Amino acid sequence: MTDGTTGRYAGVRAAVLGTGLIGGSVLLRLADAGLDVAGWDPDPVTRERARERGLTAPETVEQAVAGRDVVFLCGPLPTLPRTLAQVAELTAPGCVLTDVGSTKAEVAEAADRLGFTDRFVPGHPMAGAESAGLTAASTTLLAGAAWVLCPAPGPATLAFRWLTGLLVEVFGARVVPMSAPEHDSVAALASHVPHLLAGALAGAVQRSPLRDAVLALAAGSFTDGTRVAGTPAERTANMLLGNRDRVLHELAEVRVLLDELAAALRAGDATALTGGYAEARAARSALRDRRFVDLEQAFPADGDHAAEVAWLCGLGAAGGHLTDCRIDSGAVSYTAWRPAAD
Amino acid sequence: MTDGTTGRYAGVRAAVLGTGLIGGSVLLRLADAGLDVAGWDPDPVTRERARERGLTAPETVEQAVAGRDVVFLCGPLPTLPRTLAQVAELTAPGCVLTDVGSTKAEVAEAADRLGFTDRFVPGHPMAGAESAGLTAASTTLLAGAAWVLCPAPGPATLAFRWLTGLLVEVFGARVVPMSAPEHDSVAALASHVPHLLAGALAGAVQRSPLRDAVLALAAGSFTDGTRVAGTPAERTANMLLGNRDRVLHELAEVRVLLDELAAALRAGDATALTGGYAEARAARSALRDRRFVDLEQAFPADGDHAAEVAWLCGLGAAGGHLTDCRIDSGAVSYTAWRPAAD
Structure with missing residues (x-):
């Protein structure tokens, strides 16, 4: 820049x-x-x-x-x-x-x-x-x-x-x-379902007779977990409605995990509960510890671009991103970062 | 300090x-x-x-x-x-x-x-x-x-x-x-249920075939909403197990809101969805816009302290907190902040 x-x-x-x-x-x-x-x-x-x-x-x-x-x-x-x-x-x-x-x-x-x-x-x-x-x-x-x-x-x-x-x-x-459908599925998990959870948590506190005391004790987990509930309501509603089926599908996946954690808690099963959190923590570790390899890929500047588009979509699905794109003497060359294999 | x-x-x-x-x-x-x-x-x-x-x-x-x-x-x-x-x-x-x-x-x-x-x-x-x-x-x-x-x-x-x-x-x-029971009810909403939601979201991502792409797109809502899922699993499990019944009770309240939001989304009901988010946003506004009045309250230093304890618990339940406590010539005097009435 x-x-x-x-x-x-x-x-x-x-x-x-x-x-x-x-x-x-x-x-x-x-x-x-x-x-x-x-x-x-x-x-x-x-x-x-x-x-x-x-x-x-x-x-x-x-x-x-x-x-x-x-x-x-x-x-x-x-x-x-x-x-x-x-x-x-x-x-x-x-x-x-x-x-x-x-x-x-x-x-x-x-x-x-x-x-x-x-x-x-x-x-x-x-x-x-x-x-x-x-x-x-x-x-x-x-x-x-x-x-x-x-x-x-x-x-x-x-x-x-x-x-x-x-x-x-x-x-x-x-x-x-x-691809647009791939984006919408990924965004459902990365953004839209988090908005639903934040809305439910903040809404439940708003309705609770304990509200004022909850706000007094609000530290990291509550403040973080409800932050996006502060965005304009109509913007959030439009976002969710624009991706309804995928959001509901991914919400169901999140509910499976929530049900598992709640069942382990209800049963007083410390092993299952710790196991559930170990799985959750692995996602956080993966986010924090991601390592990337850089790569270059060239395609003919002309043609139907089908191979180019397939490579691009594969890169995104793998969690990678482009760091530049240049066109030079009949060829397009991309530089990119792709997550390193573990 | x-x-x-x-x-x-x-x-x-x-x-x-x-x-x-x-x-x-x-x-x-x-x-x-x-x-x-x-x-x-x-x-x-x-x-x-x-x-x-x-x-x-x-x-x-x-x-x-x-x-x-x-x-x-x-x-x-x-x-x-x-x-x-x-x-x-x-x-x-x-x-x-x-x-x-x-x-x-x-x-x-x-x-x-x-x-x-x-x-x-x-x-x-x-x-x-x-x-x-x-x-x-x-x-x-x-x-x-x-x-x-x-x-x-x-x-x-x-x-x-x-x-x-x-x-x-x-x-x-x-x-x-x-009081200890009041704390545990409040903490269930302010901290323990947020830990359950974060665990479910992070766990679902960990299990998802879209995981790597989700991590690539992880911005505020996902990163914030899963942060506490990064805490040591055993510590979280102990916390939840130590407050099991209250956590399950408050989780049920949050699920009511989640079901309402999901039903509005499924029905494509923009009005209901926006209304749900307006309610959620009110909790965030209340958190951000809280105003306090300061007050002083004195009690006899001796006696059975029942009135003092009742006042203290009332202050905490109302979302207030103590800013000091001094004992002087037979009297204890507290200074405190209490949320201003709207």
Whole structure:
């Protein structure tokens, strides 16, 4: 990451639609990196705030996206298909479109239906905060984040490559390539079910006659375990509804474990309970102790890209990520980190 | 909090039995504050490490507790009743005994059975970390922590008052007075059920074929929601088993909320789902926005202390805590913070 105009992407003209917490952070960082970037938000007060921060924030979507090379769609999930159709209409065929929504299959299907898969790359940066809005946004919120991008064969691969390089260069992103359905299954466990558990715990405390005493004793486990219950309720509801079946499926898997732990506790079975926690702790150890090997992989720049997409999806499924993508004399070369075999 | 010998408690001789994460942090802070303190741990390597850090760490429990004014019992929960009996035998009747276990009813009942309620004050500092052992302990882990002490009428009240002043002065503790059963109900929601949810989530990820990809995308909600699943499995199991019935009861309450959220999601009912999250968010807002009023309350230093204990337990149940306790010319006066009425 550099401040000031970035090398490969100098002169790129970008737009960000929806400048809340995530969109605002995308906008701020693109501007910081020296790109020509315009932000638009449906809320006039937010547009005014953006201007006060020295950002370009025109009055209309049309003005914001005119002549841009890339548009980040950062509005609420339910609005994305409509915005996608609108922006595709307003921009040139070479303009790359991406989004930052927390579920991917729905918007990917919409893009397919609308016929924009050749230049729409579904995306999801894994970052967030309890707060919301442009005032909570920052140039650093997304720095170094895991950022899912969904590759697809055909012309979409070109857009994927270009966007990967941009995200690496401007955000220092760890780009995780995944198919949209794979992302949604993984995000169900990595994010959506945790939101459900946090909501249930915080809601039960809110209803409990012990609430005030619980808040007085709230230390790490409660504060950590309910943090995401502080995010705006509607945003969380949209996220869960946008991935309903997968969330319910993974919730059922988590309930199996919860039932096992509760049964061991009810039976006073210390061995089973300790065993259950040893299994849980292994996931934490795996998270903490992950080791990576770096690798390089090249593909022909042209062709149908099927092998390239298969390799990319395999890398993401294995827990790896891209660290760069460069195109040179007829070949595309990726550098990546992949978890080391134990 | 001061460094160097503390005023009111200068010359106090303390002992800490069990110098893991919590006991080690108690030991380090007491030493830092200039008290004469000895630490003992059943593990010879830990004793040696304590000596390397300049601490007094004799070879036997007998040596550690001889002539002490206060003994902190910081061993594993199942060992506490036995250690309590042993230490009561080895110390003078004026020596105050307390523990730092994460459940209180069981050890309070043991003290009652053994006849040590007059000088044993059950305690629980609300702090922890994923790590364990003396190497992870620090002088600051407990600084400013909410620290539950269980008051009881009769001579135990004197021990409670004295210990409250010590914890405030040495640790900057927010002393939360609560009966042992009340503590255990509150801790079930504030800590034990969160440990169950974290264990179930981390365990499900560990079992999932998506594990490596989930770890790659793990951002706030997963990392936060599983953090306590990284604590030593046996410690967590002991904690849950020591509070079994209350944990299962509160878990059932949390499951009610989880079922409601899941039903709203399954039905695609955005209104119900948003409503559920609004309720959950209210608990987070209450935690963040709590306002306190400070108050003072005096009681006769002598008598049966029933009114004093009732006031103390009422303060803790309301989410308040003590900020000091002083005894002066026949009266005890507490200063406290209590949540302001909305």
